[in-house]
Amino acid sequence: MTLIILAHPTFDESLANKTIVEELQKSNLAIEIRNLHELYPDFQIASQTEQEVLLRHNTVVFQYPFYWYNMPAILKQWFDVVFEQHFAFGSKGDKLKGKNFLASFTVGGKEKDYTTLEKHHFHVYEFCKNLEQTAYFAQMNFVEPIYTYRTSLADGFTKDEIRNVAKEHSKKLINRLIEMNLYNYPQ
Template identity: 45%
Template sequence: MAKKLMILGHPTIEQSLANSTIVSAVQQNVQDIEIRNLAQLYPDYKINVLAEQEALIKADIVIFQFPFYWYGVPAILKKYIDDVYTYQFAYGSEGDKLKGKKMQLSFTTGASEADYTPIGIENYRLPEFLKPLEQTAYYTGMDYLDPVFTQTMMYIPGLMGIKEEVVVNAKVHAERLIDKITQAEQSLEAVA
């Protein structure tokens, strides 16, 4: 059975309806998954690089779970990538520790699909903003899987969103993510 590692990059997961629903569903339905909550582990942003590299080495499938902030990943997740994906670990002549591992992005946005179009407020389609993460996967030898994302997931009580809709959409997102994890696991087993 493939080992799964979720890097949870939400800075305030306890305040998130969508991401906490997704993470909870994955935790309940995916066997042999380790979830590393970066904000909980490193509230001071001092990432234990060796511990994180060790977790990555053990994993076959790496899932990055996060809310899409300012056209990218939250600061704690960016710092994780910057600190952990080091020379001779993730890249370089001997940096092959991530080679062949599956990279799965799973994220939510507050903006709608219509917002992420050339005529929308965001001016670009959402996948265009993911190119740096996709290139990170390729550069480190990881197998980049099509991302799982759900839009219009912002809920602020009394101000924005409908709680019930966000929960339903988060559960559907979780089902899609679980299916992708299962497919990745099956592809690894087929090769073995």
């Protein structure tokens, strides 16, 4: 079973992330979705509860919008509270060892804004190093992130364009999850 940690501060207003989650829910995949903003609107994350949930799943997908070159604040808070010593790291911290770690996120702007190095100076994948290190430190299997550009109305994309891009994103995500289950990814 796959755990989806959803971290979107305005999920009800979201087009891209909401479409991705809806497509996941329509799939035949066995998933559990935990909407952090719904569960913890005060950011008071119950670490023991979240740790127990993590232990029940082999794959963890972190679904979120790319905010200021990183994850939303509640997801960072979640990591700070849940991935604690003697659970996720340290001499006794091997509880997540061998589980799959997959970031799935949406980027509001255009791909060229992150590839020409003129506007944002770095490629999006360069902002994923903290995720890779977190997975490595927790002895998890880091799975190459799935991310999609052109998902913001503020950047001039239409609702239909955003939904279509999000549906393509969800197809990639679903296929990756199926592949992981069939072949015990990573090999």
